[in-house]
Amino acid sequence: GDSVTQTEGQVALSEEDFLTIHCNYSASGYPTLFWYVQYPGEGPQLLFRASRDKEKGSSRGFEATYDKGTTSFHLRKASVQESDSAVYYCALSDITGYQNFYFGKGTSLTVIP
Protein backbone atom coordinates (compact mmCIF):
# COMPACT_ATOMS: atom_id res chain seq x y z
CA GLY A 1 0.00 0.00 0.00
CA ASP A 2 0.87 3.68 -0.12
CA SER A 3 3.14 5.09 2.56
CA VAL A 4 5.27 8.05 3.58
CA THR A 5 8.58 7.84 5.41
CA GLN A 6 10.16 10.73 7.26
CA THR A 7 13.71 9.94 8.26
CA GLU A 8 14.17 12.42 11.08
CA GLY A 9 12.04 12.13 14.17
CA GLN A 10 13.56 15.15 15.93
CA VAL A 11 15.75 17.96 14.66
CA ALA A 12 17.42 20.65 16.76
CA LEU A 13 18.96 23.66 15.02
CA SER A 14 20.19 27.12 15.86
CA GLU A 15 18.59 30.19 14.32
CA GLU A 16 19.76 30.86 10.75
CA ASP A 17 20.78 27.22 10.23
CA PHE A 18 19.78 25.39 7.06
CA LEU A 19 16.96 22.88 7.45
CA THR A 20 16.39 19.64 5.57
CA ILE A 21 13.70 17.14 6.52
CA HIS A 22 13.71 14.05 4.35
CA CYS A 23 10.50 12.57 2.99
CA ASN A 24 10.21 9.54 0.74
CA TYR A 25 6.99 8.03 -0.46
CA SER A 26 5.68 4.83 -1.93
CA ALA A 27 2.69 5.07 -4.24
CA SER A 28 1.68 4.27 -7.77
CA GLY A 29 1.09 6.91 -10.36
CA TYR A 30 1.31 10.58 -9.43
CA PRO A 31 0.01 11.14 -5.92
CA THR A 32 -0.33 14.68 -4.59
CA LEU A 33 2.36 15.40 -1.99
CA PHE A 34 1.99 17.76 0.94
CA TRP A 35 3.86 19.34 3.80
CA TYR A 36 1.85 20.25 6.87
CA VAL A 37 3.01 22.06 10.01
CA GLN A 38 1.48 21.65 13.43
CA TYR A 39 2.14 24.09 16.24
CA PRO A 40 1.45 23.13 19.87
CA GLY A 41 -2.24 23.15 20.67
CA GLU A 42 -3.29 23.54 17.04
CA GLY A 43 -4.33 21.38 14.14
CA PRO A 44 -2.05 20.74 11.16
CA GLN A 45 -1.83 23.60 8.69
CA LEU A 46 -1.07 23.15 5.03
CA LEU A 47 2.33 24.55 4.10
CA PHE A 48 2.11 23.65 0.42
CA ARG A 49 1.49 20.81 -2.01
CA ALA A 50 2.73 19.55 -5.37
CA SER A 51 1.04 17.28 -7.88
CA ARG A 52 3.49 16.79 -10.76
CA ASP A 53 7.04 15.59 -11.20
CA LYS A 54 9.56 18.47 -10.76
CA GLU A 55 6.88 20.79 -9.39
CA LYS A 56 8.17 22.95 -6.55
CA GLY A 57 5.96 23.89 -3.65
CA SER A 58 6.89 26.77 -1.39
CA SER A 59 5.59 28.91 1.44
CA ARG A 60 7.05 31.06 4.23
CA GLY A 61 10.60 30.32 3.04
CA PHE A 62 10.07 26.56 3.03
CA GLU A 63 10.25 24.63 -0.21
CA ALA A 64 10.20 21.11 -1.59
CA THR A 65 10.40 19.63 -5.09
CA TYR A 66 8.39 16.64 -6.25
CA ASP A 67 10.87 14.05 -7.51
CA LYS A 68 9.26 10.95 -8.96
CA GLY A 69 12.62 9.43 -9.87
CA THR A 70 13.75 9.26 -6.25
CA THR A 71 10.17 9.24 -4.85
CA SER A 72 11.09 12.12 -2.59
CA PHE A 73 9.67 15.46 -1.42
CA HIS A 74 12.31 16.81 0.97
CA LEU A 75 11.52 19.97 2.94
CA ARG A 76 14.16 22.68 3.00
CA LYS A 77 14.57 26.14 4.44
CA ALA A 78 17.68 28.23 4.11
CA SER A 79 17.51 30.02 7.45
CA VAL A 80 15.26 28.83 10.27
CA GLN A 81 13.83 31.03 13.00
CA GLU A 82 12.69 30.21 16.51
CA SER A 83 9.09 30.65 15.35
CA ASP A 84 9.56 27.68 12.97
CA SER A 85 9.66 25.32 15.94
CA ALA A 86 6.82 22.88 15.31
CA VAL A 87 6.07 19.37 14.07
CA TYR A 88 6.25 18.90 10.30
CA TYR A 89 4.39 16.19 8.43
CA CYS A 90 4.89 14.92 4.93
CA ALA A 91 1.75 13.44 3.43
CA LEU A 92 0.38 12.08 0.21
CA SER A 93 -3.02 11.56 -1.28
CA ASP A 94 -3.89 9.22 -4.04
CA ILE A 95 -6.85 9.83 -6.27
CA THR A 96 -8.61 6.55 -5.94
CA GLY A 97 -12.25 7.29 -5.44
CA TYR A 98 -12.24 8.15 -1.74
CA GLN A 99 -9.28 10.51 -1.44
CA ASN A 100 -7.01 8.36 0.69
CA PHE A 101 -4.41 10.31 2.63
CA TYR A 102 -1.23 8.96 4.19
CA PHE A 103 0.87 10.83 6.75
CA GLY A 104 4.46 10.46 7.82
CA LYS A 105 5.24 10.13 11.52
CA GLY A 106 6.25 13.75 11.80
CA THR A 107 9.50 15.58 12.50
CA SER A 108 9.71 17.73 15.58
CA LEU A 109 11.80 20.80 14.85
CA THR A 110 13.27 22.82 17.69
CA VAL A 111 15.06 26.03 16.81
CA ILE A 112 17.30 27.39 19.53
CA PRO A 113 17.64 31.19 19.60
Add this chain to the structure above:
Amino acid sequence: NSKVIQTPRYLVKGQGQKAKMRCIPEKGHPVVFWYQQNKNNEFKFLINFQNQEVLQQIDMTEKRFSAECPSNSPCSLEIQSSEAGDSALYLCASSPPGLGGSQNTLYFGAGTRLSVL
Protein backbone atom coordinates in the same frame (compact mmCIF):
# COMPACT_ATOMS: atom_id res chain seq x y z
CA ASN B 1 -6.69 30.74 10.91
CA SER B 2 -8.50 27.51 10.24
CA LYS B 3 -11.96 27.73 8.73
CA VAL B 4 -12.84 24.31 10.08
CA ILE B 5 -14.41 24.80 13.49
CA GLN B 6 -14.19 22.09 16.11
CA THR B 7 -15.89 22.13 19.50
CA PRO B 8 -15.16 21.66 22.28
CA ARG B 9 -11.39 22.18 22.33
CA TYR B 10 -11.04 20.03 25.43
CA LEU B 11 -13.18 17.17 26.70
CA VAL B 12 -12.67 15.20 29.92
CA LYS B 13 -14.62 12.01 30.49
CA GLY B 14 -14.60 9.06 32.83
CA GLN B 15 -14.26 5.55 31.51
CA GLY B 16 -17.55 4.28 30.16
CA GLN B 17 -18.95 7.76 29.56
CA LYS B 18 -20.07 9.09 26.21
CA ALA B 19 -17.89 11.65 24.52
CA LYS B 20 -19.23 13.80 21.72
CA MET B 21 -17.40 16.33 19.60
CA ARG B 22 -18.52 18.50 16.70
CA CYS B 23 -17.10 19.91 13.52
CA ILE B 24 -18.24 22.56 11.08
CA PRO B 25 -16.36 22.04 7.81
CA GLU B 26 -15.12 24.88 5.67
CA LYS B 27 -17.93 26.34 3.59
CA GLY B 28 -18.29 24.60 0.26
CA HIS B 29 -16.32 21.53 1.32
CA PRO B 30 -18.51 18.43 0.94
CA VAL B 31 -15.92 15.93 2.15
CA VAL B 32 -15.20 15.57 5.88
CA PHE B 33 -12.62 13.38 7.55
CA TRP B 34 -12.09 12.42 11.19
CA TYR B 35 -8.67 11.41 12.42
CA GLN B 36 -7.36 10.38 15.80
CA GLN B 37 -3.88 11.73 16.58
CA ASN B 38 -2.12 9.91 19.39
CA LYS B 39 0.59 11.14 21.74
CA ASN B 40 3.21 9.96 19.24
CA ASN B 41 1.69 12.31 16.64
CA GLU B 42 0.49 9.42 14.50
CA PHE B 43 -2.67 9.96 12.47
CA LYS B 44 -5.30 7.25 12.52
CA PHE B 45 -8.10 7.56 9.98
CA LEU B 46 -11.53 6.95 11.51
CA ILE B 47 -14.21 7.84 9.00
CA ASN B 48 -14.99 10.15 6.12
CA PHE B 49 -18.13 11.52 4.55
CA GLN B 50 -19.14 13.07 1.31
CA ASN B 51 -22.10 15.30 2.00
CA GLN B 52 -24.12 13.14 4.41
CA GLU B 53 -22.94 9.75 3.19
CA VAL B 54 -20.20 7.62 4.75
CA LEU B 55 -17.43 6.89 2.28
CA GLN B 56 -15.08 4.81 4.39
CA GLN B 57 -14.69 3.88 8.02
CA ILE B 58 -12.45 1.59 10.00
CA ASP B 59 -13.65 -1.36 12.03
CA MET B 60 -13.09 0.41 15.33
CA THR B 61 -15.42 3.14 14.24
CA GLU B 62 -18.16 0.63 13.57
CA LYS B 63 -18.11 -0.71 17.12
CA ARG B 64 -17.88 2.10 19.69
CA PHE B 65 -17.60 5.16 17.53
CA SER B 66 -20.44 6.74 15.64
CA ALA B 67 -20.35 9.74 13.37
CA GLU B 68 -22.69 11.71 11.21
CA CYS B 69 -22.75 14.76 8.99
CA PRO B 70 -26.40 15.84 8.77
CA SER B 71 -27.50 18.43 6.31
CA ASN B 72 -27.41 21.98 7.73
CA SER B 73 -25.95 20.84 11.06
CA PRO B 74 -22.43 20.30 12.38
CA CYS B 75 -20.79 16.96 11.80
CA SER B 76 -20.25 14.96 14.98
CA LEU B 77 -18.15 12.12 16.30
CA GLU B 78 -19.34 10.25 19.38
CA ILE B 79 -17.66 7.59 21.43
CA GLN B 80 -20.36 5.53 23.11
CA SER B 81 -18.29 4.17 25.99
CA SER B 82 -14.96 5.92 26.43
CA GLU B 83 -11.83 3.97 27.24
CA ALA B 84 -8.46 5.22 28.49
CA GLY B 85 -6.95 4.33 25.12
CA ASP B 86 -9.29 6.80 23.43
CA SER B 87 -7.40 9.71 24.97
CA ALA B 88 -6.07 11.61 21.97
CA LEU B 89 -6.49 14.66 19.78
CA TYR B 90 -9.43 14.22 17.43
CA LEU B 91 -9.00 16.13 14.22
CA CYS B 92 -11.68 17.03 11.75
CA ALA B 93 -10.65 18.02 8.25
CA SER B 94 -12.58 19.04 5.18
CA SER B 95 -11.72 18.86 1.51
CA PRO B 96 -13.02 20.69 -1.55
CA PRO B 97 -15.19 18.88 -4.11
CA GLY B 98 -13.76 16.95 -7.02
CA LEU B 99 -10.81 14.63 -7.37
CA GLY B 100 -7.26 15.31 -8.31
CA GLY B 101 -4.99 18.33 -8.25
CA SER B 102 -5.81 21.07 -5.79
CA GLN B 103 -9.02 19.34 -4.77
CA ASN B 104 -7.04 16.64 -2.98
CA THR B 105 -6.21 18.69 0.08
CA LEU B 106 -7.21 18.41 3.71
CA TYR B 107 -7.89 21.51 5.77
CA PHE B 108 -7.84 20.75 9.48
CA GLY B 109 -9.54 22.21 12.49
CA ALA B 110 -7.76 22.84 15.76
CA GLY B 111 -8.95 19.54 17.17
CA THR B 112 -10.73 18.30 20.27
CA ARG B 113 -8.40 16.93 22.92
CA LEU B 114 -10.11 14.09 24.74
CA SER B 115 -8.84 12.90 28.10
CA VAL B 116 -10.41 9.75 29.50
CA LEU B 117 -9.69 9.39 33.19
